[in-house]
Amino acid sequence: MKKLLVHSASQLVTVSSGRGKLGGSDMRCVDVLQAEKGRGLSLVVDAQGLIEGIDYDDVIARAYGNCQFQNTVDATGHCVIPGxxxxxxxxxxxxxxxxxxxxxxxxxxxxxxxxxxxxxxxxxxxxxxxxxxxxxxxxxxxxxxxxxxxxxxxxxxxxxxxxxxxxxxxxxxxxxxxxxxxxxxxxxxxxxxxxxxxxxxxxxxxxxxxxxxxxxxxxxxxxxxxxxxxxxxxxxxxxxxxxxxxxxxxxxxxxxxxxxxxxxxxxxxxxxxxxxxxxxxxxxxxxxxxxxxxxxxxxxxxxxxxxxxxxxxxxxxxxxxxxxxxxxxxxxxxxxxxxxxxxxxxxxxxxxxxxxxxxxxxxxxxxxxxxxxxLGKEDTHGSLEVGKVGNMVILETDRWENIIYQFGCQEKLIKYVITHGNVVWQNF
Structure with a gap:
């Protein structure tokens, strides 16, 4: 059994896919996956709390159609970013x-x-x-x-x-x-x-x-x-x-x-x-x-x-x-x-x-x-990549920039906080 499925996201901000820490001009280019033509984005966290899959909903559905998940989060209209x-x-x-x-x-x-x-x-x-x-x-x-x-x-x-x-x-x-x-x-x-x-x-x-x-x-x-x-x-x-x-x-x-x-x-x-x-x-x-x-x-x-x-x-x-x-x-x-x-x-x-x-x-x-x-943890934390710890924040907005732009409004914007694939905070 897998620990978590997040599906139907509008944006999935991986930040640094395979690049490690970002220095200089690379800091201006964070990696973002964008939903397109009705295809939302999904992320799977395995039983050990590590990210196992990131892709469009239909691709993940085909790959994990027979899997059971301890928890499923519908992120329709939402944005997923690293913790x-x-x-x-x-x-x-x-x-x-x-x-x-x-x-x-x-x-x-x-x-x-x-x-x-x-x-x-x-x-x-x-x-x-x-x-x-x-x-x-x-x-x-x-x-x-x-x-x-x-x-x-x-x-x-x-x-x-x-x-x-x-x-x-x-x-x-x-x-x-x-x-x-x-x-x-x-x-x-x-x-x-x-x-x-x-x-x-x-x-x-x-x-x-x-x-x-x-x-x-x-x-x-x-x-x-x-x-x-x-x-x-x-x-x-x-x-x-x-x-x-x-x-x-x-x-x-x-x-x-x-x-x-x-x-x-x-x-x-x-x-x-x-x-x-x-x-x-x-x-x-x-x-x-x-x-x-x-x-x-x-x-x-x-x-x-x-x-x-x-x-x-x-x-x-x-x-x-x-x-x-x-x-x-x-x-x-x-x-x-x-x-x-x-x-x-x-x-x-x-x-x-x-x-x-x-x-x-x-x-x-x-x-x-x-x-x-x-902190010496860029190999395990800080981005949404396969093999890394499943720490993420799901924002009740379709644009990740709102978490910075809307100053002091994080209580309204943050819908879920997830660590190691476990939902540890949910804003009802």
């Missing part, structure tokens, strides 16, 4: 920071709030005091909201512990969500998110290298914890270029992908450093240099840009057009965190078009196949 991939989030925390939004509106900068004991340190204090169950409850609520907005694969960072016990607590909570919730997760260790109170940046670096990473490696080696990536906040006044490089290299040595914060507020040549280390992805990049862009283009590192952060923090937008012109694969993330509260990838995509001057096709590629590539 969104959110390539950068901080979703495990306790402690509300609503008050900081008011401070930002009054003109306080990110680093001014940080230096005054707010920002990350405020969240760290509350997260350290929260139980596993309290953190898990908060994470579940946020992930379910992301799922309802079409996100089917999400990167989840730790980073609000800044010491071994709380960092590992956050990673355990992420791992539990991976096993219990119907959303795919890429887990990231971010022990170097800020310098803890009472420590120097060098002392904090040594703690990550000599205490946190060895404990993490032991848990990973024993099969007690699955972690995919390592991150560090490479920034003036936080972890400098040399300290960040040491941390990233240590993470790489235990099998973690390098996927880190760089060039957000100060130009430190972290893009060049990351490219040299073979970073899978580098995020933010508001202050990246031309040399940094060239280095990333040559290394193949994915640029994860965060329009909600540029918008909320009133930062200078990263030079996305130049990145694309140089051939870099650009991905999108929500940067969801208590400082930038957005759970909706459709809204992120719209902001990317307006703030970063991306086309709608570029924005869709950045929120699907390229975001999957930023």
């Amino acid at each position: 969104f991939v959110d390539a950068h989030t901080h979703p495990v925390w306790a402690g509300d920071r609503l008050h900081e939004f008011s401070m930002k509106l009054e003109g306080a900068t990110y680093m001014e709030i940080h230096q005054a004991g707010g920002g990350i340190h405020y969240t760290v204090d509350h997260t350290r005091n929260a139980s596993d169950d309290e953190l898990f409850k908060g994470l579940c609520g946020r992930l379910r909201q992301m799922l309802q907005a079409g996100t089917t694969l999400v990167e989840c960072k730790s980073g609000y512990g800044l010491e071994a016990e709380t960092e590992l607590k956050q990673l355990r909570v992420i791992d539990r969500a991976r096993m219990e919730l119907p959303v795919d997760i890429s887990s990231t260790f971010l022990g170097a998110h800020a310098v803890p109170k009472g420590k120097s940046s060098e002392e904090a670096t040594n703690d990550v290298l000599n205490v946190q990473l060895p404990r993490l490696k032991s848990l990973m080696d024993n099969g007690d914890l699955k972690v995919d990536n390592i991150d560090v906040f490479c920034e003036k006044g936080v972890f400098d270029l040399q300290q960040s490089g040491r941390i990233l290299q240590a993470g790489k040595s235990i099998g973690l992908n390098l996927n880190f914060h760089g060039e957000e507020i100060t130009q430190l040549k972290s893009a060049e450093m990351g490219a040299d280390l073979g970073a899978l992805a580098i995020s933010h990049l508001e202050e990246i240099s031309d040399d940094g862009i060239s280095a990333m283009a040559q290394s193949g590192s994915v640029a994860v840009v965060l329009p909600t952060t540029a918008y909320i923090l009133r930062l200078k937008p990263p030079p996305v057009r130049k990145m694309i012109d140089e051939g870099i694969a650009v991905a999108l993330g929500s940067d969801f965190n208590p400082n930038a509260y957005c759970l909706s990838m459709p809204m992120v995509m719209h902001l990317a078009c307006i703030l970063f001057r991306m086309s709608m096709s570029e924005s869709l590629a950045a929120a699907t196949i390229n975001a999957a590539a930023a």
Whole structure:
């Protein structure tokens, strides 16, 4: 028995059929199958949750006429797109920071709030005091909201512990969500998110290298914890270029992908450093240099840009057009965190078009196949192709562009969210 048949769709947006991540001008050319002459489009997901067939209705009907399906979805007049991939989030925390939004509106900068004991340190204090169950409850609520907005694969960072016990607590909570919730997760260790109170940046670096990473490696080696990536906040006044490089290299040595914060507020040549280390992805990049862009283009590192952060923090937008012109694969993330509260990838995509001057096709590629590539999962996620995981969103419109154009209307447009061939959200 097959798991799912979707039939009669007006559009089936595969995004990248056999091309992998899309860089440069290829980002403007997402692959779309269009219904024609009354022939709708169908998609089949097998019993293991993988896409087995994509074609016109009559072709699929002939090939699968004798098959039974656990679920059938009539997509008449609808559009089928890959599930969104959110390539950068901080979703495990306790402690509300609503008050900081008011401070930002009054003109306080990110680093001014940080230096005054707010920002990350405020969240760290509350997260350290929260139980596993309290953190898990908060994470579940946020992930379910992301799922309802079409996100089917999400990167989840730790980073609000800044010491071994709380960092590992956050990673355990992420791992539990991976096993219990119907959303795919890429887990990231971010022990170097800020310098803890009472420590120097060098002392904090040594703690990550000599205490946190060895404990993490032991848990990973024993099969007690699955972690995919390592991150560090490479920034003036936080972890400098040399300290960040040491941390990233240590993470790489235990099998973690390098996927880190760089060039957000100060130009430190972290893009060049990351490219040299073979970073899978580098995020933010508001202050990246031309040399940094060239280095990333040559290394193949994915640029994860965060329009909600540029918008909320009133930062200078990263030079996305130049990145694309140089051939870099650009991905999108929500940067969801208590400082930038957005759970909706459709809204992120719209902001990317307006703030970063991306086309709608570029924005869709950045929120699907390229975001999957930023997590090392472009072979399994991010496009609708035979053999890939059956993660998709069915839109109640015959044009996929409406999910970007109709700003803030995803609740009306998203009819079904499907992961591994299972309908996990339906909008009645």
